[in-house]
Amino acid sequence: GESVGLHLPTLSVQEGDNSIINCAYSNSASDYFIWYKQESGKGPQFIIDIRSNMDKRQGQRVTVLLNKTVKHLSLQIAATQPGDSAVYFCAENTAGGKLIFGQGTELSVKP
Amino acid sequence: DTGVSQDPRHKITKRGQNVTFRCDPISEHNRLYWYRQTLGQGPEFLTYFQNEAQLEKSRLLSDRFSAERPKGSFSTLEIQRTEQGDSAMYLCASSSTSGNTLETQYFGPGTRLLVL
Numbered sequence: 001g002e003s004v005g006l007h008l009p010t011l012s013v014q015e016g017d018n019s020i021i022n023c024a025y026s027n028s029a030s031d032y033f034i035w036y037k038q039e040s041g042k043g044p045q046f047i048i049d050i051r052s053n054m055d056k057r058q059g060q061r062v063t064v065l066l067n068k069t070v071k072h073l074s075l076q077i078a079a080t081q082p083g084d085s086a087v088y089f090c091a092e093n094t095a096g097g098k099l100i101f102g103q104g105t106e107l108s109v110k111p
Numbered sequence: 112d113t114g115v116s117q118d119p120r121h122k123i124t125k126r127g128q129n130v131t132f133r134c135d136p137i138s139e140h141n142r143l144y145w146y147r148q149t150l151g152q153g154p155e156f157l158t159y160f161q162n163e164a165q166l167e168k169s170r171l172l173s174d175r176f177s178a179e180r181p182k183g184s185f186s187t188l189e190i191q192r193t194e195q196g197d198s199a200m201y202l203c204a205s206s207s208t209s210g211n212t213l214e215t216q217y218f219g220p221g222t223r224l225l226v227l
Contacts (some may be wrong), residue, residue, distance in 0.1 A: 006188050043115075043202050044154065045220035062182045089153050096167055097142060098207075101153025 013109045019077040021105045023090035028071060032093040035064060035075045037086045038104070045076070046090060077107075085109045115219035117203050123225045129219040131189045132222045136205030137151055143186050143195075143218060145178055147171065153204050160186060161208065193226045 013019045025033070031052035038046035048059045050066050050073070057064050063076040077084055087106045091099040116135045136143045142161050145152035158168045162183040165179070172178075173192075174221050179185040190197055200223050204216040 022131075034215060041223075043117075043204075043221045046215055046217060049215055091153075093216070095213075097159060097208075097213060098144065098153070098156040098167065098169075099146070099204075099216060100156070103151075104153055 010108065012071075012110060013080050014084060015080060015109050015111050017080055018063060019075075019080045019084070019109075020109060021077075021088050021090075021107065023073050023075075023102055025071050025073070025090075025092055027094075028068075030071075030092045030094070033064075033066065033073055034091045034093060035062075036089045036100070036101075039088065040050075041088045047055045048104065055079045062082065080107075080109050082109045082111060115203055115205050117201075117222050119222055120220060121223050123227065124192075125131065125227050126193060126195060128193055128205075129189065129191045130193060130224065131187055132201055132203075132224075133185060133187050133192075134203030134205075134219060135185045136146040136203070137217060138184075140205035140207045141183070141218075142203040142206045142208055142214075143180055144206075145186070145188050148202055148221070149201040157188075173195075178184055190224075195226045198224055198226045 035047040038044045046066050050057045050064045055089040061078045066073045080093045087104040089101050089104045118133045145157040148154040157164045157172050158178050160180040165188040167210045175191045178188045200221045206214045206216045
């Protein structure tokens with residue numbers, strides 16, 4: 001069946017360093033992916049998305065890379081700040097519209 | 112309109128009681144989704160509406176759960192005869208559709224339910 005998973009459950013980085021969060025998906029027909037940030041007690045917050053006709057997309061301090069050959073995507077956060085500490089989810093937006101989420105990676109930023 | 116809103120933010124109830132949650136989507140969004148999230152897990156899809164039509168329901172949505180969107184605007188999710196296993200964060204999201212193009216879903220703050 002369809003699944004979206006993350007390689008690492010936790011990631012600890014030093015403030016100012018770059019962070020890379022990885023995600024694997026299994027449905028080769030998937031064509032739309034979204035990264036969300038979720039802080040404790042809050043709903044997921046949209047960060048950036050990418051469609052399958054792109055390999056890379058950049059936002060403010062964030063970049064998403066999509067490798068369709070190995071069914072992998074990553075979220076890169078430049079100059080990580082304490083406010084970036086949260087759980088990050090990748091989600092596959094299925095043809096029917098519902099999102100399939102991975103387990104999440106908890107990012108901890110050390111000052 | 113600043114985003115998706117949900118009410119209440121927290122609900123504590125006793126096992127066997129009925130609860131109802133409300134979601135107000137972003138005003139121009141015609142799609143509305145309900146998800147459930149337990150601690151340490153990603154959100155799981157429950158159901159979604161396009162306008163007032165309920166188009167898909169997950170197997171997670173037992174017969175004790177019912178969702179409505181009567182006028183294609185706000186939606187309610189009711190859980191009857193609550194069980195301790197229903198304790199979770201209930202999330203609502205909305206999006207717009209543009210032909211066959213999937214659009215981003217924006218989430219509300221969630222309703223945290225605790226069943227004692």
